[in-house]
Amino acid sequence: MTVTTIAADELVLSGWSAASAFGLGADRFTAGLRAGTGAVAPLDRAAWPGPYDRAGLIPGFDVAGALGKKGTRSMDRATGIAIATVGMLLDEFGRDRLGEPERLGLVLGTNSGSVQSIMDFTRESLTGAKPFHVDPARFPNTVMNRAAGQSAIWYGLKGPNTTIAGGSLTGLLALNYAVRLHRCGHGEPVLCGAVEEYSVPRGWLEWHARSRDGVAPAGGPAPLGEGCAIFLLESHSSALRQQRRPLAAVRGSRFLAFADPAAVRTLLARAVAEALAGAGLSPADVTVLAASDSDDDFGAQEEAALADVLGPNRPTRVHCRALLGDTSAASSAFQLAGALAELSDRSGHSHGSGHSHGSGRSGGSERRDGIALVTGVDRDGQVGATLLGTVG
The missing domain is CATH 3.40.47.10 (Thiolase/Chalcone synthase)
Structure with missing residues (x-):
């Protein structure tokens, strides 16, 4: 077997970043896999009540702490995780080496966006003085494309912006969509990946979805985790031109x-x-x-x-x-x-x-x-x- 030799216009992944229970950054993700030590840990039950007592949370992650207080007052956790992860990838290469903002696309996968925000907004609409007395600043967090759109706004990405939902296959589907987007000439390069947050509402939804007849399996369903992985997709010639090593x-x-x-x-x-x-x-x-x-x-x-x-x-x-x-x-x-x-x-x-x-x-x-x-x-x-x- 030989190493793959590809044409100049073939698509490659030339960079990536991750936020996971191992910590922030691709290096920490890699080191965590290398160590083989599980990152699922006991939850602070006061902060995270619900059916799970263990989860794979990003250590110490706080939206305002990661991104600053400006513009994050009403930002949901999933969006904050996505913006932080996209930012790490952009910082690695420098935005001036990623081409024109109008050509830099983003394809981000999620299931429902922020389940916490959806539940909070719904509850507020039902328990407020009147059903329509809700905080309008929280509404954008209830739409599925909030994380992708806010990431683009945060960093000035003006190319195609797409949200993909496909359950556990979302990351693969996002990459597949990014490939098609690139090959149709709509973006060069394209950032793609997927994000998921942990929240008590998501915990309850997953618990019931994975239980049969309302009864969870012995020991409960597998612990949940959260995080985001973002990849840089571009042509082979683009990677070499910008002195990025195709991975x-x-x-x-x-x-x-x-x-x-x-x-x-x-x-x-x-x-x-x-x-x-x-x-x-x-x-x-x-x-x-x-x-x-x-x-x-x-x-x-x-x-x-x-x-x-x-x-x-x-x-x-x-x-x-x-x-x-x-x-x-x-x-x-x-x-x-x-x-x-x-x-x-x-x-x-x-x-x-x-x-x-x-x-x-x-x-x-x-x-x-x-x-x-x-x-x-x-x-x-x-x-x-x-x-x-x-x-x-």
Whole structure:
């Protein structure tokens, strides 16, 4: 197997940033995966009442503390996390090296935006003196595209601005949309990723959604997490022109819908096989695997599908969920970050524009090239697979 050689107009990921339970920054994310120590911790029950007593929160994160008091009085947590993460990526390269603001796009994934804000606004409308006596400053936080729009306003990004919602597959869908946006000539470069906040209302919604007949499984559903991962997508020629090291080429994606949960294994195997075939690859070429690691029946079917397609191949595994908790909309974005970190480690890139980890992975060999496969299943009816490859 050889390192991927790509044309000047092929799309690459040339930078990324993350805010997670490991802390702020791609380096902390990478170091946390390398250490393999879980970042899910006990919650302060006074500050975070609800069904969960543990969660993967961003350590010490406060919107005003991260972004300053100006303009953040009514800003929700999800938006604050997104703005902070986008800012870290912009600061790494300098905005003057990211081209014209009118051409810099942003594709940000989320599930519902800020569940806390939606619930607070609804409650206020019902308990106020009259239903319409609400704080108008809080209304923008209730719309799904608040985080993407506010991030663009905060940093003066004037290119296309899109919000994607797709459950646990949101990160992969955001990347896929960004690829299409770029290839249609609407942005160069494009920032893409996904964000999720932790809140008590989200905790209750997830608890009931994952319980059967109102009864949670023994020990309760898996702990929740929060965070954001943002990637810089551009053409290979653009990265080289701006002296950015391409970290990985985007080799392709495949998404399929299902109505019958029993069909997940078959459909995901098909999605992976078609993604590989479309990229001119075989199952033996996969050297890094970042699956969702879901602890339910969907996760079991995902593992079975991967075994069906990959056969005897045992790629290096990247594990995020067990360390960070269930980060919902940000799940597959963190899987992408973990896969990208592993590929960067294999090709010897530095942490400033490429990252590495160790104990958050398992199995595999130490080859210095590779193809990363990122997969997921969303319980609302979709499976997906995305391929990244090291760049020669």
